[in-house]
Amino acid sequence: MQQLRQLLAIENSELAKLLKFSLYGLEATLNKARTEFPLDPGTEICAEILQEIANLLQPPPEAIAIISPPGELKLDHLRSAFNADAELRVYLGNSQLQSQSDANLWNEIHRQLLRVPENIATAWRQRALELAQQMGALADNSHLQKLPFSRDEIIYPGLKGTINAPGLCLSAQELLNTGINPIDNYGNLYYLAGFVHLFLQFIDIDPDLHHALKSVFSFDIMPLHSQPEQRTQYINTLSDRWHRVQQAQSQSDELLNLRTWIDMDEAIHSLVFIPPVERYSWWGNLQQESRRILKKMAQTAINLGYDVRIRQLSGLYADVCNFSKDDLQLNCGGVPGEVLTCLRVYARINQEEIPGRVIFRSLR
Known part of the structure; x- marks a missing residue:
């Protein structure tokens, strides 16, 4: 001692x-x-x-x-x-x-x-x-930056006393202030709007965010803050897919609905960090909320008699690579040889196969 x-x-x-x-x-x-x-x-x-x-x-x-x-x-x-x-x-x-x-x-x-x-x-x-x-310093739950989402949640507290620092929270009222209707035919658009508005603000406050959205840039994972053109294109694509989901919902076409949600879910899961977040982290749990809604929509289509299969790709990359295309490889995070995150689910809709997309850890 x-x-x-x-x-x-x-x-x-x-x-x-x-x-x-x-x-x-x-x-x-x-x-x-x-x-x-x-x-x-x-x-x-x-x-x-x-x-x-x-x-x-x-x-x-x-x-x-x-x-x-x-x-x-x-x-x-x-x-x-x-x-x-x-x-x-x-x-x-x-x-x-x-x-x-x-x-x-x-x-x-x-x-x-x-x-x-x-x-x-x-x-x-x-x-x-x-x-x-x-x-x-003392914890301060009254000094919080509010981010729009479909529920209220204190993400972390601020500080007061010798150190003044804001905390961060999700706010349903902030989402309502955007003018979104909290009630729709399926009860899902409101939650999806929360993702769109939350991501738009998170991109502003977190300089570590990247995107891996294939339709914007298919060959690499791109930083959003040091590549402003990538940031603009990702935001535009996210907004465009959101509008297409809204249009599809108004047409009462279950399969069109499902396809637009698959695209939207891909945009949500393509907002990533390097290394990608751990599945059971706050970010991982948040993004899984979108995927749970997608799986419910697939089940609705199945109940109506359509031949639909949705698969989230995970585990050993060698076991799932036949179900994916244009995958991205990293040499950090997770376990070598395993999928780090599923960017896009594999889907089969009435015998048409739509490959998924993942980020995986190299074996090196």
Whole structure:
């Protein structure tokens, strides 16, 4: 313990910073575990370890008031801990956080957490809040940027106190403000409108977004912020497909309806990150909402007597490549040889086969 204390006391040491962040994380994990397993036989020893950690992290009396030097981010320790987390890099790649202000850093971190598995994201949100609280900040659910969608949901909180940062939320009222009718014959257009308006705004606030929409650019995954012409073409195609879905719904033609929804679902799933998001992340769950509606529409057509089959392509790429065409390959994310994300479902409609499209991880 003495060596740990000595390392923590070294000023301007990156190793000291990393040790401190690791101890904060261990402290939070053990506290949570004690709450979940109060009868565990290791509870008593765990309490002693927590006391030792608290003693190590206790600053000397003259340093209790934490004041950041001019120009230094109050959340710089959070940035270092986030960048150093090897588990996060599996899902986010090797890029480092770029924000130059506490408010932007808070939002950049939380937007990236939307791409990792929910259990990892939940633990990191708690850790981020605890580190922010150590700097005198408090969670603020009243200062939120509102994004239009078909339901209300706080995506992540803002901060107030020593750090002022907006959070992010979904807002049904913001969607209604666009003039969309929440009631239609099938009950689906309202939800689809939510995707369109949400994506248009997310493209503005997240510089990491790419597109892999074949009709716009078929040979690669294209960044939206550094390639403004790709951004414009993706947005135009998304809007065009949305209008075609609306027109098809007014014609009461189930198969035309289904085809336009397949195209629209492809546009929704072609808004991607590199590496592609984990399936059980916030982003993954959001995009699956579109696919669940598509599968319901396919079932409606089947019930009317049409020969329809819809298949979401996943698993080993070798097992599904015969059902797809013009696929894209990456050498990062996921498991080598497996599908990273299904951009377009495979469909068979009255004996006509329509190939799907995927992004897969190379075996190298």
